[in-house]
Amino acid sequence: MAIRKEEIEHLAKLARLGLSESEKAKIAPDLASILEFVGNLSKVDTHAVEPLSGGTDLFNVFRSDGAALQKHDRKALLKEAPETKAHYCKVPRVLE
């Protein structure tokens, strides 16, 4: 199963991942070989099987409906950001 270059470009766009031309060329056969490998799942009869979506069957875990106390030091968290302004992370313009 071959994966077309346009498809690689579409996926990279969805994933917000910059890829060079040579990386695009290398990742296509890698993905193809992995997809071929996982293709054997189609042989498993899963008729009427409920999906297992997590490692657990816990259902609807809620925290108590109260005010959460400020746990983290805001300054320490903001120190990790590349650009900040006042109490915010700063980003380049989003809308033209």
Add this chain to the structure above:
Amino acid sequence: MKTPLRTLTIAEASKLLIEKEISSVELVKSCVEAIETKDADIHAFLSFDAKNAVLQAEAIDKRRHAGESLGPIAGIPCAVKDNILVKGFTATAASKILEPYQAPYDATVIARLRRAGAVFLGKTNLDEFAMGASTENSAFGPTKNPHDFSRVPGGSSGGSAAAVAADECIFALGSDTGGSIRQPASFCGAVGLKPTYGAVSRYGLIAMASSLDQIGPMTKSVEDCATVFETIAGYDPHDATSVVSAMYAELANVVRYGIDGMRLAIGVPKEYFGQGIEKSVETSVKQAIETFRKLGVRIEEISLPHTPYALACYYIVMPAEVSANLARFDGVKYGFSTLRESGRHARALQEVYFETRAKGFGPEARRRIMLGTYVLSAGYYDAYYAKAQKVRRVVQRDFLDAFKKVDLILTPTSPVLPFRFGERTRDPVSMYLADVYTVSINLAGIPALSLPCGFAECQGGAKLPIGLQIIGKHFDEKTILQAAYAYAHANA
């Protein structure tokens, strides 16, 4: 020559500390000496702070001298996989994208160890974001297997396993998504436990695949494994998947009773002894099974029929979760960012995302992000992701059915011995096959432990460790550890 203190187990060191035969500072300095002399070759550590460790040890010694009664972990030096947050240390996950990141808080497991008085030496190497089986995917260079420097220590918790094996620490923490604690423990001759999903909080663990990840201990003995596990396990309101009923008080004491009088039944799945297993691994594991028989255990051949599909199922579920979890690394909130590059002025936010992620992620992370995006994307979701979730249920059912007849399941941890650097890096699928005996356990959410069961003599005289995997029922780490203890002592 006197044996260095660093070779002690937690149980041994703790006894000497309580009797005031040794101090925590002496114990820490012994580990520091090992790191300073050996780690330039082994490269188990990504960061390490000797001065800070000695300060932590001094504080514990002072409390002990003041008459405070302290637990078994107090004053014991440990190493932590670099995808677990320890306040004051970097947490890189062995990725360029987190290279500048300083942990602003402690993971819950670290807070619990700190409360118990553990001393943190530093952070250990891994495959980038825990994606790999050899540490060769680390952005900061691989770790070497202390038993043979030409071979990998396994992965992804290879740094933690090597640090334990080389006596650079007394114990370590790892994380296990598809075998990342057990396989390196096997390759380095350590004991490693992947707890039941939900037994240990994941708060402060840099997420890879959230429905599979668990933090667990890597130690020199089964007893130590129980001690560390008991300390880090239990419900945490910060992790909604941690389970309220997960209680393991007094576990380390119970484990020492072994399995006498328990009339255990142990299953041996035929699917784990087929094609691809190395002869020395098969021989050692079969001898271990005989040892259990002599200990009064009933051995039964069982079948886990969907074993051949587990790895494929894993390589859909895991990358799908990876692609979602790694979306948070966007160059805006923390870590590496092209915004930091001097003189650069990004025209648009999109540009920051694309460029930061292009430069920050290594090849395997990119591959899994792309694969995960593919299996979740429109048109492929049902064929891949939805199908894999159903197969995951079927794989779990195999184990639940088996556990109606047996108490534990025994398998090799890895079909192969520690392999040489570069041997499996050319083709991603050949590296993925290194996880073949461990991923099913994560898919099923059950606990499993790897412990040493022998050595294989190799060309050149190196002796390479072999690991035995003991798999148990959900939240029944106790029986696993009791059986492992009985085995380790029967062999001693």
